[in-house]
Amino acid sequence: MKKIILDVDPGIDDSLAILLAAKSDLNIVGITVASGNVEVNQGSINAIKALEIAGRDIPVYKGAELPLVRDYVDATDTHGPDGLSGMNYKVKGKANDGAIDFILDTIKENPNEVTICALGPLTNLALAIEKDIETMRKVGRIVVMGGAAKIHGNCSPVAEYNFWVDPHAAKRFFKANLPNVTVAGLDVTYDILFSPNMREMVKQFGGEVAQYVYDITQFYVDFHWEQERTLGCIINDPLLVSYLIDESIMKAYPCNIDVETEDLCIGESVVGFDVPSDFDGDYPINAKMCMEVDKVKFFDVFFKTIFPEHVADYELMKKKGYILK
Amino acid sequence: MDKRKIIFDTDPGIDDAYGIIAAMKQPDMDVLGICTVAGNKGIEFTTTNALKLVHLMDYDCMVYKGAGESMLKVSEDAGATHGADGLGGVKLDYDESKLSDMHAVDYILETVKANPGEIEIIALGPVTNIALAIEKDPETMKKVKVIWTMGGGVHRGNITPVAEFNYWYDAKAVEIMFSIGTDVPIHMIGLDVTHASVFTGNDLTFMKLEGGKLGEILFEMVGPYIESYWKHSRYTGCVIHDLLTVIYAIDQSVCPEEGIYHSNLRVSTKGITIGQTVVDLVNSWKLPVNSIVPMKVDSRKYKEIFFEVLFGKEKVELYKKHVKS
Secondary structure, three states: OEEEEEEEEOOOHHHHHHHHHHHHHOOOOEEEOOOOOOOHHHHHHHHHHHHHHHOOOOOEEEEEOOOOOOOOOOOOHHHOOOOOOOOOOOOOOOEEHHHHHOOOOOOOOOOOOEEEEOOOOHHHHHHHHHHOOOHHHOOOOOEOOOOOOOOOOOOOEEOOHHHEEEEEHHHHHHOOOOOEEEEEHHHHHHHEEEEEEHHHHHHHHOOOOHHHHHOOOHHHHHHHHHHHHOEEOOOHHHHHHHHHHHHHHHHEEEEEEEEOOOHHHHEEEEEEOOOOOOOOOOOOOOEEEEEEEOHHHHHHHHHHHHOOHHHHHHHHHHOEEEOOO | OOOOOEEEEOOOHHHHHHHHHHHHOOOEEEEEEEEOOOOOOOHHHHHHHHHHHHHHHHOOOOEEEEEOOOOOOOOOHHHHOOOOOOOOOOOOOOOHHHHHOOHHHHHHHHHHOOOOOOEEEEEOOOOOOHHHHHHOOOOOOHOOOEEEEEOOOOOOOOOOOOOOOOHHHHHHHHHHHHOOOOOOOOEEEHHHHHOOEEEEHHHHHHHHHHHHHHHHHHHHOOHHHHHHHHHHHOOOOOEEEHHHHHHHHOOOOHHHHHEEEEEEEEEEOEEEEEOOEEEOOOOOOOOOOOOOOOEEEEEEHHOOOHHHHHOOHHHHHHHHHHHOO
C-alpha cells in the first residue's frame, strides 16, 4: 500500500485532515510539520493531539521554523492563539526533529511509491528539493492545498495563505516540476463549509472525537462570521485527504503553476490552463489544478470515516435536510 | 437634445471597429474625435484604421495620433488575431485630410478644458494617452465626466493567465489612470464580462443576412477572429471585447446592477503578474473606491442592443423572433 506523508501546519483544518487520515485506511507513515498557521513547535503538539484523539501512533517530525525569505506571519487570528481555538491541549507524545531527512529517506527507501499530502506552506518541500532534488523526483505523487486560480484569495484579493506565507518556497516547488502534482486551492475549498448545523450534529454524536471536533472549530466559526459574514467555517485541508481516499471527489485539469514573489500580487498562484502540451519553455505543464468538487461526496467521506459509528445518524440528518441543504 | 460628448481612445483592431461604429450609429452620442494608440498594431496601422472607419461611416470627426509606445516599453503585435492590417484584411478607403496635426494627448486636454464635466472617454486600447494626459495636467483630467475602459479582468487573463492584453501592454498607464478614479468614475469592462458575451455563428450570420452592406463588411472583418477563437479556444464565434464596452456605455443595464462592484482596483506593474488588475471585490483592504467593475452581463440583451443601434428596430425584432444565439 502506498506510503503517505502528511506535511502540515496545524491549524484547525489541518488537525481535521490529520484526524480524517488517521481514522481512514490510508497508510500514513509520518507527519512533518512546518511553521504556518502556528509556529512549528505548537504545530507539532497539535499534530500529536490529533493522532492521540484518533488513537494512532504515527511519528511526527518538526521541519522549517521560518519561511525561506519572507518575514513569518502566522494565522493565529484565524485559528486561535494555539492554532486550535485556544484549547491549549497537553499531549503525551513528543515530536522528532528532522522532517526534511524523514521525507527524503522515506522516498529513497520507497522510490515512486510515496505520496506527500502537503497542507501547509511548502517550506519543507522546498528545503527537501534544495537538499536532494534527485530523490524528490522519485516521489510517487504530491497533492497540495494552496493557491487560487479563478477566485478571490484569503490574504489579498489574489493570494491564498499557504503560498502567500512562503511564496519563494511555493515558487521553488513548482519550478522543480516534480512528477504527478495535484493542487486544490480556494476554487474548490470555498465549497467545503462546515456549518453550525454540522457542528451541533457532531456535538450530539458525543464522545471524545466529537467533542474535539466541536471544540477546535469554535474559533473558526467566530472568525468566519466576524470577517466575511460566512456562517460556518471553511475546512480546506481535509478535502485533500478525502481526495486520496476517493479521487472522484474532485476534477483536476493540467496547467502550469507559477507563484508571484514580489509586490502587489505576492503569493499569487498564476495558473495557466492553455499551455500547449508540447510546450517546453519557461512554463511547462507542471501540475493539475482542481476546479470542480463534489461536496456531498466529500462530507460523506469525512463524517463516515471520522464517525463510523454514526453513519445512520448522518444519513438521517442529510435526508431531513438538516445538513447539506 | 444635447448629445453625449464622446472621445474614443483606441487601437483599431477589429473589435475596436465594431465599438466605434456602434457609437457613431447611436443617436444620442456625438463622437467628437478619435485618438489612436499603439496596441493591437503599431501606431501607424491603428491611425490608418481609425481613418478608414471615419471614411466608412462618413462621419464628421477628426483622428488624432497618440502614443506610439507604452510607458513600460513592452511590445506585442496582435497581428495573428486581427489580421495583418488589423481590420481582418477588409479593403477600406480613407481620407488623409481627416488626420489632425494635433497630438492625441493635447486634443484630449483641450477638449476637456473646453467642456469641463461633459467629456466621456471610451478607451478601447492601452490607456497610454490617458495616462500621459493625466501626467501633463491632472486637474484638467479630473474634469472628465466618465471613462469607459476595456481592459483587465478579475479572475482571468488572455495574454498571460492573469493579465489582459490592453492593461498588460501598458500597466504603468493603467496605474496612473486609476489614480484619478476617486474623482472620475472609471468603468472597467474586463474579460470576466467580455468572455461571457460571445457572438456566435448564428448571430454573425444574421448580421450578414440582414445588415446590408455594413453587415457584410463587419462579417468579413471578424473572419480571422473566428479562425483564431476556433484554433485556440474551440469557440465557433468570437468575443468582441470593445463592443461590449461601448454597448455598456450606451445602456448600462446590459450588466445587471447586482453584478456591479464599486471597488478598489490596483494593477501589478512588476513580476510575473505584470498588468494584472487586483480588484478588491469584497473590500477586504478598506481602500478608496476607484473603479466600477461589472462582473455579470446579459449577453442576449447586449446583442439585441447592438443590432438595434446598427440596423434598427425592425431588424432586431426579426433577430428576437428567429435567431437563437
